[in-house]
Amino acid sequence: MAKSNPYQRNVYAFLMHVFGFILLLEWILPLRDVTDTANLYVFVVFLLISFSLSFLQILPILSFFVHFGFMFYFIHILYMDGRFLSKDWLAYLWNDIKYNANVIWAQDWVAMTGLFRSILLFVLLWLVSYLVIYWILYRKQMLLFVIFTITYVAILDTFTPYQGNEAIMRLIVVGLSIVGFVHLERLKEREGVYRSGKLLIGWGIPLIIFILLSATAGYFSPKAAPIWPDPVPFLKAIGNGDGPGTGGGVRKIGYGENDSRLGGPFVPDDSVVFQAELTRTHYWRVETKDIYTGKGWDSTEGERAELDGGQNDQVAWMSDEVPTDAYSATLTMEKTYPHINYPLGLNEIQVEEEAVSFSLDESTEKIRTLDEDGDPIELEEYQMNYDFPRYYIEALKGAQPGTGEESNEEFVERYTQLPDSLPDRVVGLAEEITGSFNSRFDKVNAVERYFRNNDFVYETTEVAVPTGDEDYVDQFLFETMQGYCDNFSTSMVALLRAVDIPARWVKGYTQGEFVDVTDRSTRLFEVTNNNAHSWVEVYYPEVGWVTYEPTSGFSNPYSFVYQSVEENTGETTEEDDSIEQPEQPETDESNIPELDPGEDEESAGATGSNDGTWNFADISWKPVALFVASLVAAGALLFFGRNKWIPYFYILRYKGKRDEGTFNKAYPALLRQLHAVGLTRKDCQTLREYAKYIDDHFSTGDMQSLTARYERVLYRGDSSEQEWEKSVELWENLIKKTSS
Template sequence: MRRIKDKGPLTFTMLVALLIALRQFLGIYHFTDQGFALGMVGFLCLFLWVLPHWSLRFIGSIGIYAVTLYHYFPLGQSLGGAWLAALWRQLRPLLTMVREEGFGRTPSLLAFSLVFLAVCLIAVLGIEYEVFSLSYLSLLGYFLLLSIFNHLEVLPESLIIVLCGLLAAGFRHFRSVGGTAWLRYVLLGGGLLGLLYFAAVNLPDAWVRDPLASHSVTLRNRLNEAGLYNFVAEVGVGGNTRTGFGEDDEVLGGALVDDSTVLFRATQDSPHYWRVDSKDQYTGKGWLQHTTDQPQVIEGANFTVTHSETENFLHRQEIELTFESLDTYLPLPYGNSQITLNSGFSGFVYFENSQRVNLLVNEEETRQLSMLSAVPEFPVSALQQVGVTQGEDFDNYLRLPGSLPQRVADLAKELTQDAVTMYDKVNAIESYLNSSPEFRYSKVDVVAPLLDQDYVDQFLFESKVGYCDNFSTAMVVMLRTLGIPARWAKGFSPGTAIPSFEERKTYEIKNLNAHSWPEVYFAGYGWIPFEPTPSFTNPARPGTPEEEVTSSSVASSEVTEVSTTTTTTQSSESQGSTSETSQVQNEQDAEDSTATTNRKISWLVLGLLLVIGALVVYRYGVYWGMWLLCRFTTQPLAKGYPYLLRHLERRIPRKSGETLLAYSEKVVAQWPELADLMELTRRYESSLYGGQKETTDSRELLLTVMKELPKKR
């Protein structure tokens, strides 16, 4: 029981500080299920508080750490030795990456492992060993890093961390001198905590920021001259990679960062995917072009590209392209396109098998072209009647490496066991990849497979975290195990529409819009795109209504990373929808409603904290005022007695000319609990009129009387 009494307030302050810090981390890494981690921190503090023996507290802390880590990263295993082995396989290359590249970008698996371990250690330091300086300063250091590297405003949270540390130190002091003062201290601290948070959140930042900025000019200039800001910029950004569309896809995988450089702009009626290239040979690590593709050079300003075998088209639209980069590939919409070169180009290079078009560039600075695009119609009812195409011409689109694990084919067979037609099988695998809760979309958490791991197998059965390259490659490979011709295509998602009131919109397509997806061959229709990557919608996919893709869609995407130290180019993407479907709109409405509710709840909680804080200050403020007077003066009686007298007179009026001793007798007669007031009055008069020195116990007498005064109303 003594431990519970002694450690209770320390546990409370540490819990508040840890919850505030952990919420920031979970928000930065976009963990949607934050409640579990925050709840486990509560259990961690509870175990450190109430468990009687250190061994139980140690085991409990280890268990909480393991369960929390497993909840967010199960890695396709049950909690146990197999999971620990899989976890180490995932962490090992991440540790190597951080050792070589630094902490500029840290995947969430490694970041969560380290941060939650730090949470456990800080909790032990603050609750078990009461090392407040190291524990709370560590949390403040974390908020400093957030402010520097993530450009977050964390002043309110930092102030609360400071207050929690002061409350913990204050309680420890009161505990050492004995008495029940610690209870009032905790209640007062809780009220101050609410008041401080309310003020920090709602008062203008400029009230604090502007004075700090004006008084720190000299210091910041010196730090800038010393190179600190330059170092922060280099480390914070991670500065050793760039992203964009690349040609080398032989090795895929790994965490990536986006690049917002604009590549080209398109003025058109409606958004669509931009196809550039396709590849047919899966190596187990990435993609190559196996089929020999002799380029056809076409001189002149006009060329027609036929991507579709169907004669049925939904509509036609005129498109105008303006290029900002020096790349020679031509991004095209699905369907048939009549291209006219306007400036900057002199001809075309066409690759028939991959259906890729490159441009011959001249010396003109402006690079523009226009095209008339016919959007093909892929009716689902008709595709349901199409069977699997066979023949030597399609062997390359069925080829798989002999090292592909059998469980990939087994999974594909299991997913399509109830599908009757080829289209149903394609749709079943696509739905599994883009809708299954087993998979998580992320570009920063992706771990490159080890040397002995297959790229698809590692994604499907171990990491289950990936971006477009993972999802698209997995779908192509699984379709091929079923004997369905498929290939890997890449290009760009629709891009971002520049706001305007015109019917025809101009879209900016950036490096970060680079994307990859599978294509499946349907006889009579040609190569048809599908979209297994979560949150992406390709308007050319069969069964996709046009209204699902609007001009306001903002596409984040797959991109390609080019390392400054290697020649390997890898695809990457950032999560985002390329369309506004009704489902997305409903989800947005739900999110808005939830956000509104959360704001109301937050204001309610803050209001309650404000009321509680005001009540605590009202009831115990008198005592704490006396405590401060006694604490910071060498003459507590000379300073404290007039303070006590003023508050007594507010409750029991003092008559004009009434002596202090007579007034004290009247007060004690009404409130016998203040009997020590008589002794205080005698000592005060002796000191005031007789010149006697104050005794050492006068401070304790003052505090004893003041302790009873708040109870008298």
């Protein structure tokens, strides 16, 4: 083992401490760009303190307390309110540590608090600073750590937003200097030269000059083009499903055919897919999938059917009993695909090209576009006519299971399919959610509400990927409880199928973002890759497939209405859990068609996020913050000053009353107020003893007089009204004293 005796505080030791500090600094600085770590200055100062204490060779026990003192003081600055090391401060810290201990035991690393993460980082810096000095001054072996540091910065520079050009230059200079000086120390020990300041100067200065000249020449010299291709696009392509091993990495949002492995974060992409000119907003379907595998979705092999002349005579999503309104829409594609984006209720597709045919996959309901030779063709513009449904709640509640398509066992098996590996607790949760409801409509709404009424969070970055035998739905429902549309929609389908309700997974796009009103008084919407979305369709006998939207922050474009109310009043009444009423875009209302039921704020022209959720960045936060701060300040003032104003509230409430029973309410109110100011009545005290205690405290006899009259009302049955009229001034004087 290396020497354990203290090193000499000389120029060499000082330089090694400086170089060691700079080396560790390169591990801290990237945290600002690659993590959510803020206030890095406290960690830098803590590291500087640690190296300073090491150089000064402070007593270990004193160094220990200094480290802990600064660490907890910095924690206080970052996270705590109130007085440093107060009783409440220590209690808060202890509770946070206990909570994080349970989190660590459960291996739920994401759930650790920021305070605890900061403590761990402080401790890690403390330990590593000690190890760096130990390696330099005692072991005299530093090359491996320098290589690790350079590799760390190079990886972050390649795969994260962190720019490491300057860091690499600093590491070359500092790293080579450390390695050179450490090698010099080893040579001195080998040759038995333990005291030679001239050797340090004569060997060290040329070393530093040579390193600086080499680094400068390397920085300014011309560089050859990279020999290897950039690995980042390749890895992103894999994550997007465009390379080998697809499905398990980072997903780039947008439409893709491979859904066999769901999960993981995605990279937002606001590139425009198409523009839609229409008068009624809705979702744009691309395809459905019916086989849930436990990791993602697959589809049954289906036959292909031709849509002659673009006429949809092959598939009907709703029965003839469902009332509909006829609409049309025109799509102009910015990104072309050999398939159609269409709304529910599609009747006809119209294109200018004559030699275009449409092929419908009867399993997925995906409509592909083909040329005259049967090869895929990508259309730049097409128009479609469709029926927009209006669902009556009476019909949905009256749907009888086992009728309609459900009389076909193959249909039921197909749309209630679940993998054998699905954990039992998913089925148990589905039965728990729906068990108290009778109709299918109520059961489905209960499942849809479950995601909104519990702690499920819409999240696009910190999204888990199931590994091993983990089930995608089970992981989301019971472990992470955060994700995006795929998590919500897949989980709702699985829960419905678990209680034998036919449901399927649908993917396509939301309505997009409102752009403008056209000369034809129609609305123009822009749909981007960020609007790619998945949702749920549930089958109701004698009604058809009905759209549901479980994802937090999104609204169902189709409304549920009571037929009786609509017929009597001509108004559309939505269920409590249906969509929110929209806002009108800020433009000339004379040229704008009326907003459609089901159109949300984003599609109506309010600027929103491209994924269909509210964009908080567009809110004017200053007045909101001022308003909230005012409310908080007013609430705090009222709460902490309640002993000042509550007595006058009681006076206002009881003083002017002379009815029977007022005394019986006012006296207990006085007791409550006395307790609130710390004059607590002990369990063994009678009212008379307590009254004497109060009079001794206030140096009066009012409480005993008031209590005697209260007891006459309470025990002798004297008139409460008369006794209150005699006692009201005593009561008022006493209760006012509690506010002084």
